[in-house]
Amino acid sequence: MTKADVLLGLQWGDEGKGKIVDVLTSKYDIIARFQGGPNAGHTLEFDGIKHVLHTIPSGIFHEGVINLIGNGVVIDPVIFQDEITGIRKLAVNMSELLISKKAHLILPTHKLIDAASEKAKGKEKIGSTLKGIGPTYMDKTGRNGLRVGDISSVDFQEKYEKLKRKHIQILDFYDFEYELDALEANWFDSLETLRSFKHIESEHYIHNAIKQGKKILAEGAQGTLLDIDFGSYPFVTSSNTITAGACTGLGVAPNNIGEVFGIFKAYCTRVGSGPFPSELFDEVGERLGKIGNEFGATTGRPRRCGWIDIPALRYAININGVTQLMMMKADVLSGIKTIKACLHYEFNGKKIDYLPFEDNEKLTPIYKELEGWEMNIMELESLSDAPQALHKYIAWLEEVLEVPISIISVGPDRKQTLFR
Numbered sequence: 001m002t003k004a005d006v007l008l009g010l011q012w013g014d015e016g017k018g019k020i021v022d023v024l025t026s027k028y029d030i031i032a033r034f035q036g037g038p039n040a041g042h043t044l045e046f047d048g049i050k051h052v053l054h055t056i057p058s059g060i061f062h063e064g065v066i067n068l069i070g071n072g073v074v075i076d077p078v079i080f081q082d083e084i085t086g087i088r089k090l091a092v093n094m095s096e097l098l099i100s101k102k103a104h105l106i107l108p109t110h111k112l113i114d115a116a117s118e119k120a121k122g123k124e125k126i127g128s129t130l131k132g133i134g135p136t137y138m139d140k141t142g143r144n145g146l147r148v149g150d151i152s153s154v155d156f157q158e159k160y161e162k163l164k165r166k167h168i169q170i171l172d173f174y175d176f177e178y179e180l181d182a183l184e185a186n187w188f189d190s191l192e193t194l195r196s197f198k199h200i201e202s203e204h205y206i207h208n209a210i211k212q213g214k215k216i217l218a219e220g221a222q223g224t225l226l227d228i229d230f231g232s233y234p235f236v237t238s239s240n241t242i243t244a245g246a247c248t249g250l251g252v253a254p255n256n257i258g259e260v261f262g263i264f265k266a267y268c269t270r271v272g273s274g275p276f277p278s279e280l281f282d283e284v285g286e287r288l289g290k291i292g293n294e295f296g297a298t299t300g301r302p303r304r305c306g307w308i309d310i311p312a313l314r315y316a317i318n319i320n321g322v323t324q325l326m327m328m329k330a331d332v333l334s335g336i337k338t339i340k341a342c343l344h345y346e347f348n349g350k351k352i353d354y355l356p357f358e359d360n361e362k363l364t365p366i367y368k369e370l371e372g373w374e375m376n377i378m379e380l381e382s383l384s385d386a387p388q389a390l391h392k393y394i395a396w397l398e399e400v401l402e403v404p405i406s407i408i409s410v411g412p413d414r415k416q417t418l419f420r
């Protein structure tokens with residue numbers, strides 16, 4: 001028997017999950033995505049190649065490792081096909097890519113409803129990636145969805161038409177013009193690629209793997225503050241991005257979860273709308289965005305940047321049961337004289353250290369200042385050569401977060417990873 005480890009984001013996504021999953025894959029037999037869909041953009045860099053994955057787990061570039069798309073994931077066959085085409089060009093063997101029959105399908109009309117709904121929200125829009133994620137999960141919980149296993153059934157076309165009719169009625173409700181025919185033709189063509197992979201009952205597969213002592217890493221998408229239950233609702237995604245999501249999204253029992261790796265940036269970013277108490281609107285924020293190359297891997301939108309938020313991180317650590325932390329993009333802070341960290345919030349004249357239910361836009365961050373460092377740390381091969389101020393930053397974070405930091409990332413490449 002083994003336990004499945006989980007790796008997930010502790011902020012608003014884009015923490016660098018793809019990079020670290022790739023770095024850790026050599027220690028695992030199975031890498032499994034458990035929620036989200038092509039709203040995710042997980043970037044990997046090695047041997048001068050930069051690759052962005054949306055649906056496919058980030059262990060795909062390692063020979064002999066099983067990559068599994070779990071039941072909790074939603075799949076757009078068109079995006080999946082594009083991803084497969086891109087990876088095939090790199091001569092990667094994908095015979096070990098498995099897909100749960102229970103994973104739900106994103107239909108072209110789900111994407112249209114996503115767009116129509118965002119348009120109707122006007123200024124209150126979520127800032128969705130418009131990949132059809134929300135409407136697909138709505139059909140899942142509404143018990144109307146189509147799943148990967150359905151594409152092999154004889155009445156698939158009928159099921160599709162039935163759901164499409166429902167979607168057209170929803171679209172009629174909105175003031176939204178659309179052209180469906182071409183999208184639909186493309187979608188049906190792309191099903192061929194999806195069909196060419198093994199569709200399995202992945203919960204049984206995972207149970208057997210655990211029994212046989214296989215090592216499993218569950219790869220999260222988005223981040224804890226985008227979780228449907230615990231994130232900054234309604235400015236969240238539509239799935240459980242937390243450790244519990246790995247249980248429901250793969251069929252792993254809670255007592256079979258092992259290590260929980262929580263990833264965070266040495267600062268903080270967010271893409272899309274919603275509260276972000278420690279957001280910066282000054283030249284430091286601009287600098288973080290520029291040096292950190294903070295543009296969405298899925299949509300290309302600029303990411304909002306700010307200082308690290310300790311209360312929000314503590315909250316994420318508690319909800320996920322994080323056992324090890326990993327700090328990403330430490331290199332981006334190089335050259336900043338004074339680093340700030342949000343330690344509390346001021347809310348209605350009171351000092352608090354949690355995210356309240358009420359209007360998070362009204363939180364004023366209270367900062368602690370820490371000494372920065374000048375040195376370019378991107379070429380460091382060991383932490384022993386790192387500047388004292390970085391050591392102090394790490395030690396202070398471990399003290400306030402009460403969880404050890406096991407990895408410091410100092411650049412986008414696989415090799416720019418320092419273990420402690």
Ligand code: GDP
Nearest residue numbers: 014015016017018042043297329409410411412
């Ligand atoms: P994910 O969604 O959590 O996998 O993260 P993304 O791929 O969306 O965003 C992380 C971005 O930061 C990518 O462009 C990575 O290549 C890059 N990155 C990851 N780690 C580091 C790091 O330590 N330093 C720098 N400068 N970039 C990094």
Ligand code: IMO
Nearest residue numbers: 013014039040041127128129221222237271272
């Ligand atoms: P990875 O896995 C960052 C954000 C969107 C929007 C909100 C809802 O790369 O970290 P959705 O498309 O789910 O309806 O969008 O969630 N969002 C992400 N932000 N990284 C992601 O994934 C995200 N996936 C969704 O910007 O604010």
Ligand code: MG
Nearest residue numbers: 014041042297
């Ligand atoms: Mg991303």
